[in-house]
Amino acid sequence: MGAVSRTSMVPCVARPPQGAPTGHVASPLPSEEALAPTPAGTPSADDVPDGMSPVAPAQAGELLVVGTPIGNPDDISLRALRVLREVDLIAAEDTRVTRRLLRHHGVTTPTTSYSQHSQGSKARYLADLLSKGMRIALVSDAGMPGIADPGHELVELALRAGVRVTPVPGPTAAIAAVAVSGLRPYRFAFDGFPPRQRKNRLEFFRRLTYEERTIILYESPRRVREALRDLLSVLGDRQAVLALELTKPSERIQRGSLESLYAYATRHKIRGEAVIIVEGRDTNASPPEEVIWPIRSQPCP
Structure with a gap:
């Protein structure tokens, strides 16, 4: 997890080889434009069969x-x-x-x-x-x-x-968070960052409805509240954990139901990227009606 970086190339100089005599001057790295094309007849990565590496x-x-x-x-x-x-x-x-x-x-x-x-x-x-x-x-x-x-x-x-x-x-933030979450850490699914647009995010969460493993997500501080709201809407009020700024002095780990975490995110300013952990589906429970209705409305083949 991290901020988007600048795309400019930072000039750098190669280090002298180990054991080089004093006064050795290393050659600068070649520029991207100066890199010569592959000579004709030289096998390229595209010539290598899938699943195999060239020598x-x-x-x-x-x-x-x-x-x-x-x-x-x-x-x-x-x-x-x-x-x-x-x-x-x-x-x-x-x-x-x-x-x-x-x-x-x-x-x-x-x-x-x-x-x-x-x-x-x-x-x-x-x-x-x-x-x-x-x-x-x-x-x-x-x-x-x-x-x-x-x-x-x-x-x-x-x-x-x-x-x-x-x-x-x-x-790794996902592993650190699940280890202290108090939720089942034995089997879990890491799903990265949910989509930014709400329509796509809701569909993303619907696909997790039947996931029985513990669910681990990353989220930007700007979208934590919306993500918790949509998780609550789609998955129901499951047990969950919100881990913020792990390993920093300002670290906060909130445990409770999705509803209580949503309320917490509404009342407090969220800083730093978050890890959201949600318990997997109870195999003895019915999925929320929000998900059942579209399934029932599908015509039979």
């Missing part, structure tokens, strides 16, 4: 998918810090957010923006750097990249190019 070139680099803290900067792992110091480049959802974390821990590795608005062209650019031997760390503003955040496209391109992709696990 990585001898100089292929490595993409490290690094989990970062979801609120408390000291929740980062020792391994993650080592990786962030050693890689050639850090691709960040929002470089401003990531630089604050890096400064806190004394990390000086160059960063570049990789946001949801620049995924296509930037993913191809970064994949080219990886294929030329660079080691790149992929981070989001908070949590694991690709989990309701940018990252999947770059991972997919790297794998198709035969580049090694390595996880460096870290905190």
